[in-house]
Amino acid sequence: MRDLVRKVEETTPAGRDRSVDALRALAIGGVVLGHWLVSALVVESGSVRVASPLRDMPYLAPVSWVLQTMALFFLVGGQMTARSHASARARGVGYGRWLRVRAARLLRPVAAVAVVWTLVALVMLASGADFKSVQALAKLVWSPLWFLLVYAGLTALTPLVARLHPAWPLAVVALVDLVRFGWGGPEWVGWVNLAAGWLVPYCLGAAWARDRLNERTTGWALLAGGAAVAAVLIVWAGYPASMVGVPGAPISNQSPPTLAAVAFGLAQCGAALLLRDPLRRLLARPTVWALVALANLSAMTIFLWHQTAMIAVTTLGLLADRPLHGLHTVPGEPSWVLARLAWLPVFALALCVCWGAFHAYERARPPEPRIRAEEAQARS
Template sequence: MPDPRGLVRRIDAATPPGRDRAVNALRAFAITGIVLGHWLVTALVADGGALHGDSPLRHMPALAPVSWALQTLAVFFLVGGYVAARSRASYPGGHLAWLRSRLARLFRPVAALLVLWAVVSAGTLAAGTGTATVRTLLGLALSPLWFLLVFAALTAATPLVARLHPLWPLAVVLHVDLLRFGFGAPACLGWVNVAAGWLVPYCLGTAWARREPGRGVRWALLLGGAAATAALVAWAGYPASMVGVQGASVSNLDPPTLAAVTFGLAQCGTALLLLGPLRRALRRPAAWAAVALLNLCAMTVFLWHQTALMAVTAVGLSLGRLPGLHTVPDGGGWVLARIAWLPVFTLVLLVCRAAFHPYEAGRTRPPERGRTRRASRVVRAHRADRHAAADVHGSV
């Protein structure tokens, strides 16, 4: 059995002295927010033998503030811009070699997700499951991939983005929304904001890589972003929810609106203000080990958390319509029941992490046979913690 205390010590010792641990903590916070947000606002309702998607925010709009805490994409793009700009500046090779190294860890685990869901979809259709149910499940399972495509595009453009002031993409978002909502332009114009909207925090990240913002800038981002978001929601008709709500005429996230971007600015200001306290807290080896281990499997967690939710939902359906899992999310009872299901989702996600993390870490190997298999199990049991500690050195 690996020694937890020894693992903590090795992770702490393997961390380069110049590593800004607070950056990893912000990324861990962003991933956790995304996962919990999906688990809490995604409902799969069993109705007449079929599953269809729903959201508690549609039935209980007073819960919109939950989305303010759990929609953390801006923080992820902020950290992504910072890390990409720093690593590009110090990379010894050319841009293409750097880009391949950055994108490899993003897309290795995607292949496993696509293969598994291709098999699951074919199997469920062959078993007689309705196409509407399969479409709902497949849509949820593959929904994280849009994020990867946008993130990959911004990563590829990092040398250009690093020269761009965040006000330029913010101005694009403002004008797109003016045309859409003020002058009746086609709704498809809003998809320009998929790039422009997330360019704003990404540009802030690249600017941070050049020089850490002062406290005045951080407070301006927080207070200015919060005030602008409140004004847009109160007087300009933007939804209060910072995530999409089924049935709503306007979504703040699909595509991003000006309100989502100004809300992201407030989040970025908060994140930058927390750098000092996080750096002090993460001097403790145990706290840092928890953050480092989550970062090492961040992409696996991101890609598979919806699959974990659906696996629990599908297995639970054999027991009947369970509260908080298959019922309409229209009251406080559903919320309490869904919170009670979170540990089960987490347990299944840990199983997914154990099965699919090697694709992210790049340590997949062919099957072993005979005595080699038994020997390898013993060796891996003793080396598991050493692998984690070693990976920390190269993790960003």
């Protein structure tokens, strides 16, 4: 372990901002824990359905305020992608080559998930499994991947949106919600916010990459302003308190994103900016930095396979003589939450198995040195 920590420390560039990696790791960790805690597979009458403890226990909504970290992911993603694009331009790498490298890093690990789950679904159906059960499981795996489509789209648009002020997409989000909720417009118009809503923190991250943000001033303004707007919308405008979707709820703050979700996301972004100095001090410790660095190397694998890990544990649990509390039972009482917390280490162990099987698809990298050499040869 000491050798690994020393190796990570020695190979880390001296000027690397470790706080950015820590924020990315926190974002992925929040998503994983959030899904494990609010997504329950309930077995009833031989079929499986997805339930949420937030439906029967709405007082747990504050948990979603901590674990809904997608805005943080898009903030860091905007910062890292804008820096990558600027660096590529400085090296003379064209937009097409740069985009192919970025896209390959996303698509290669996704392809592994797609192949595995296509085969799993076909085998289950051929074995006589209930179609609705297969559909529920597949949806649980695929539904979180929506963000990759949005992120890939924003990545492709980086040259156009990198200098866009976040206030513009924020205004679009507000207008869409006004049309949807205030003027009784069609529900489909809300899906405009799927791009506009996440463009807000992405543009904020791009501005951060250009050193256009005063961390303390901007951080406090975003934290206070975003939290205040979100609170007003929840208390007086009828927006849901939960920042994640709840099965059966008439309105979701996430599908599509609402103004309340975007405002809350801005508050999270403000908190992230304020945390950077404490994170830098913490990450100066080699052991802590090694854990964060290793988590970032496997971020896509962790995200793509965490639901599969939960499904695998739940499926193996069916071998027991009775439904296991916190695993197969309806999440309708506080004891379910306590039982679920006890299952989290088992989910993590299953995720480690998935990591061992599939992390190679993330670690494989396109031949950037060859690309740089070709560009240098072309310039000569």
